[in-house]
Amino acid sequence: MKIAIIMGSDSDYPVVEKGIKILKDFGVEVEIRVISAHRTPFKAMDFAKNAEKNNFELIISAAGKAAHLPGILAGVSILPVIGLPIKSSTLDGMDSLLSIVQMPKGVPVATVAINGGENAALLAIEMLSIKYPELRERLKAYREMMSKNVEEKDRKIVKLSTEDGGTK
Numbered sequence: 001m002k003i004a005i006i007m008g009s010d011s012d013y014p015v016v017e018k019g020i021k022i023l024k025d026f027g028v029e030v031e032i033r034v035i036s037a038h039r040t041p042f043k044a045m046d047f048a049k050n051a052e053k054n055n056f057e058l059i060i061s062a063a064g065k066a067a068h069l070p071g072i073l074a075g076v077s078i079l080p081v082i083g084l085p086i087k088s089s090t091l092d093g094m095d096s097l098l099s100i101v102q103m104p105k106g107v108p109v110a111t112v113a114i115n116g117g118e119n120a121a122l123l124a125i126e127m128l129s130i131k132y133p134e135l136r137e138r139l140k141a142y143r144e145m146m147s148k149n150v151e152e153k154d155r156k157i158v159k160l161s162t163e164d165g166g167t168k
């Protein structure tokens with residue numbers, strides 16, 4: 001199982017990196033590229049045109065500002081595209097979010113939260129799990145681990161608040 005992560009700039013990497021770790025933990029092969037919709041538009045279209053032939057199963061695309069990259073890739077490729085809006089501007093990422101989420105009908109981009117690198121990876125894994133059942137089992141274990149973490153935090157805060165008389 002192989003996916004592509006295409007970023008508009010290397011400055012998007014700190015957000016993307018969080019997702020890469022999750023994808024690798026789940027055993028998903030990831031090819032990471034910097035390709036810009038504005039600065040290298042023909043390369044972006046070329047990548048999208050050949051993505052299916054090159055055995056990618058879906059594309060995560062991170063971009064900021066006037067974030068056209070996920071839309072361009074989705075327009076050219078038939079593969080599902082997950083758009084990851086980056087908070088990289090003076091507009092707090094609202095520009096990136098709206099540029100990515102407001103696709104015209106016929107060409108969807110599955111958009112996650114601003115700077116939602118982890119959720120972009122998890123959504124990709126959920127999509128892949130339709131084809132690869134072993135990923136579904138790992139996703140269940142991941143959810144279980146998250147629940148346990150929250151329960152542990154709850155236990156700690158209850159203990160703390162009752163010990164110091166704070167919220168008793």
Ligand code: RP5
Pocket residue numbers: 007008009010011012036062063064065086088
């Ligand atoms: C977008 O412009 C990139 O995705 C990045 O989020 C933003 C800023 O790019 P740099 O000026 O840091 O290269 O194309």
